[in-house]
Amino acid sequence: MDIEAIRKDFPILDTKVYGKRLVYLDNGATTQKPTAVLEALDHYYKTYNSNVHRGVHLLSQQATDAFEAARTKVAAFINAKHTYEVIFTKGTTDGINLIASCFGRGFLKAGDSILISAMEHHSNIVPWQMICEEKGATVKVIPMNEDGVLQMDQLPALLDDTVKLVACTYVSNSLGTVNPVREIIKQAHSKGIPVLLDGAQAVQHIPVDVQELDVDFLVFSSHKLYGPTGVGILYGKEEWLNKLPPYQGGGDMIKTVTFAKTTYNDLPFKFEAGTPDMSGAVGLAAAIDYVTAIGLDNIQKEEQALLAYALEQLTAIEGLRLVGKSPERSGVISFLYKNTHPFDVGELLDKQGIAVRTGHHCCQPVMDFLGIPGTARASFAFYNTKEEVDILVAALKKAAAMLD
Numbered sequence: 297m298d299i300e301a302i303r304k305d306f307p308i309l310d311t312k313v314y315g316k317r318l319v320y321l322d323n324g325a326t327t328q329k330p331t332a333v334l335e336a337l338d339h340y341y342k343t344y345n346s347n348v349h350r351g352v353h354l355l356s357q358q359a360t361d362a363f364e365a366a367r368t369k370v371a372a373f374i375n376a377k378h379t380y381e382v383i384f385t386k387g388t389t390d391g392i393n394l395i396a397s398c399f400g401r402g403f404l405k406a407g408d409s410i411l412i413s414a415m416e417h418h419s420n421i422v423p424w425q426m427i428c429e430e431k432g433a434t435v436k437v438i439p440m441n442e443d444g445v446l447q448m449d450q451l452p453a454l455l456d457d458t459v460k461l462v463a464c465t466y467v468s469n470s471l472g473t474v475n476p477v478r479e480i481i482k483q484a485h486s487k488g489i490p491v492l493l494d495g496a497q498a499v500q501h502i503p504v505d506v507q508e509l510d511v512d513f514l515v516f517s518s519h520k521l522y523g524p525t526g527v528g529i530l531y532g533k534e535e536w537l538n539k540l541p542p543y544q545g546g547g548d549m550i551k552t553v554t555f556a557k558t559t560y561n562d563l564p565f566k567f568e569a570g571t572p573d574m575s576g577a578v579g580l581a582a583a584i585d586y587v588t589a590i591g592l593d594n595i596q597k598e599e600q601a602l603l604a605y606a607l608e609q610l611t612a613i614e615g616l617r618l619v620g621k622s623p624e625r626s627g628v629i630s631f632l633y634k635n636t637h638p639f640d641v642g643e644l645l646d647k648q649g650i651a652v653r654t655g656h657h658c659c660q661p662v663m664d665f666l667g668i669p670g671t672a673r674a675s676f677a678f679y680n681t682k683e684e685v686d687i688l689v690a691a692l693k694k695a696a697a698m699l700d
């Protein structure tokens with residue numbers, strides 16, 4: 297993999313912050329966009345911007361074709377059996393809210409429960425709490441240990457008759473843990489329970505095949521996969537999507553409307569009320585083309601090597617404490633320096649041109665469990681280099697000297 301050539305595809309990587317070349321290690325929050333994506337957006341708006349699925353005119357046809365081609369591209373990317381199992385959303389949060397609302401309305405009753413994990417992002421906790429409160433159901437949690445590894449031995453007992461759905465993250469955005477999702481899906485399915493995977497930190501790092509995983513729902517965000525913001529994907533198995541009631545009502549999701557009764561459209565349109573993010577879908581398709589051309593296998597190999605190097609270098613810094621020690625990991629490294637606040641480390645790194653994130657990373661229960669206010673988090677993409685890890689290490693040493 298020619299990283300230097302790849303970096304040239306990302307114009308923002310040349311940006312200077314405080315006079316230093318940007319070292320962007322906040323890819324877990326959002327990734328940067330290659331020129332191919334920026335050009336696809338530009339081309340869309342300059343040449344065929346128009347509303348989809350409605351107009352008879354040529355531009356509307358072109359926009360509709362591009363939008364549906366994007367859907368087909370996403371379906372191939374995650375190996376969905378049918379293109380109509382791919383629903384465009386606003387992002388991961390939107391996709392989880394959609395399933396929580398629809399599944400809750402269709403299938404949850406008092407006494408039922410939803411099983412999530414101890415390392416979920418708030419967006420895979422709060423929507424379930426909201427619908428459970430409404431239905432008199434409860435949210436149960438698969439616990440984790442101090443290393444940030446799920447306590448799988450507890451899963452069989454947790455999967456009791458009350459559980460109607462398991463919602464779990466594939467990769468933790470705060471700890472980097474890659475969860476044993478195949479085992480979770482297998483055990484849930486053996487009891488007839490469907491599984492939703494939060495793929496927000498997975499699809500950009502690991503080849504994801506929904507048929508091979510046999511997962512019932514998968515959600516992710518374009519903007520963490522080198523695509524534009526404002527668009528995301530919900531994959532659902534056809535049988536489930538057909539069983540679920542629609543989420544939002546409006547244009548495009550209907551077949552017929554009278555004041556007396558409305559009949560709903562077929563998949564995927566049943567779940568896509570209103571004008572979708574057309575340019576976003578086109579941009580996401582360009583992003584998928586881009587990563588597919590490099591190959592997710594190659595990306596995974598390169599990133600794993602970089603992660604191993606970074607872990608080795610960071611472990612050697614005296615007083616630096618890694619948070620999250622799962623042997624199976626991807627993407628992110630969370631850390632603390634002695635007893636200092638993560639924000640202070642983050643600020644000192646920022647002044648040296650290094651972008652990391654600090655705080656609870658939308659995972660307050662994880663921080664509460666570990667008894668820490670938050671972490672500083674370096675999160676990697678395939679365009680990051682060993683040289684950037686070295687810059688991070690040198691900057692951390694400098695920050696440490698100032699904080700001591």
Ligand SMILES: *Cc1c(COP(=O)(O)O)cnc(C)c1O
Pocket residue numbers: 324325387388389390417419420465467468469494496497517
């Ligand atoms: C970023 C993230 C989300 C939320 O994604 P949005 O794009 O903000 O909707 C959910 N889960 C995980 C694991 C994430 O990293």
